[in-house]
Amino acid sequence: MSEDILNKFKKIHEEKKSTDTGKVLKIGIIGTGWIAEPHVNAYLKCPDAKIVACADLIDGKAAAFCKKMGLEDVRLYRSHKELLDNEELDAVSVCTYNCTHAECAIYALEKGVHVLLEKPMCVTLDEAVAIVRAEKASGKVLSIGFQPRFDENMKMIKKIVQNGELGDVYYIQTGGGRRRGIPTPFGTTFIQKDTGGIGALGDIGCYSLDMVLNAVGYPKPLTVSGYKSDFFGKRPSYYPKHPEYAKVFGVDDFAAAFIRLEGGIVLDFRISWAMNMDTSGDTLILGTKAGLRIPSTECWNGTVGGPMTLYHEISGKQVETVIPVLKTDFNLFDMKIRTFLDAVKEGTPSPIPSSQILYNQAIIDGINKSAELGREIEIKIPKI
Secondary structure, three states: OHHHHHHHHHHHHHHHHOOOOOOOEEEEEEOOOOOHHHHHHHHHOOOOEEEEEEEOOOOOHHHHHHHHHOOOOOEEEOOHHHHHHHOOOOEEEEOOOHHHHHHHHHHHHHOOOEEEEOOOOOOOHHHHHHHHHHHHHHOOOEEEOOHHHHOHHHHHHHHHHHOOOOOOEEEEEEEEEOOEOOOOOOOOOOOOOOOOOOOHHHHHHHHHHHHHHHHOOOOOEEEEEEEEEOOOOOOHHHOOOOOOHHHHOOOOOEEEEEEEEOOOEEEEEEEEOEOOOOOOOOEEEEEOOOEEEEOOOOOOOOOOOOOEEEEEEEOOEEEEEEEOOOOOOOOHHHHHHHHHHHHHHHOOOOOOOHHHHHHHHHHHHHHHHHHHHOOOEEOOOOOO
16 A cells, blocks of 8 residues: 555656746745755755745845855845845745744735745744735745655555544644754754744644644644743753853743644644653554554654554454554655645645644644643634
């Protein structure tokens, strides 16, 4: 079964190589930090795309980035507005701080430009709603940066659930994270409140939520009881070379929540940048017919941590079926860019639709608000 899936994808992938290059899409890069590098590398592999402009708030950063990436004849700007006001672009990749995702994406959509928006979608539910409204008004493609969706193992998880192998799903445990892994190799933008906005919740929590929510069809979240902490991030001893980082740490380094979803499903979630444990547990999806165990990974690397196990019954006997790790025969980040470009050129739906990630963001926002209030809250998503 897995071989058939892989062969089918290879056929599709080969067909994509013959994409009409008659129209070369003009691409802008907004934000030239480290996450912009894989975006550029992927665009450079696409003959039907050309990066023509880059923008970054920090003086000289965009120029240094273009030199490092070997980009020539690229116009440079100091803001997303300056770039979008002066360029006739087909699409942009928004690779900025979490706290500026919304304003950059909305401005681009209002300018009639297609948008590939890095994860997390944004910081708050209100921002997510505003982004989706701008998308609908523009009629342009908006895709969110959840490349793990393209992993063959992630697709297998969804196939198992959607084919009814588990019966009716009623409980999910998911999360993961790191024993020590607060992301500061590039400075403090991930950990400051005014740039990151949210910590482990948005950085890797959005991925683990997407894995299970996508598998069960993205039911609407109803209520959440959330918890978050920052015990490690605020310790000067955590950063031996930069103890000053502790003073600016303003996000979560651990979070947990109990979420009720439409359809009677409950979601037990926890995520970590730092904790006194090697893992917060495997992902479990329990159904009325069977249960699925998905081994955790060390650092949410976009796939599964080992062979999955299906716990079920055959002729009244309790048995386990081991599902080997499937090979993904392509680069996930490259596929994120390629599917976005295909949607832009062919006028097809977004590969990672905002209508789904809106629910992902609603949960993250709900965990934040519930944790701050110290009680369970109802998740209210406005009509769009």
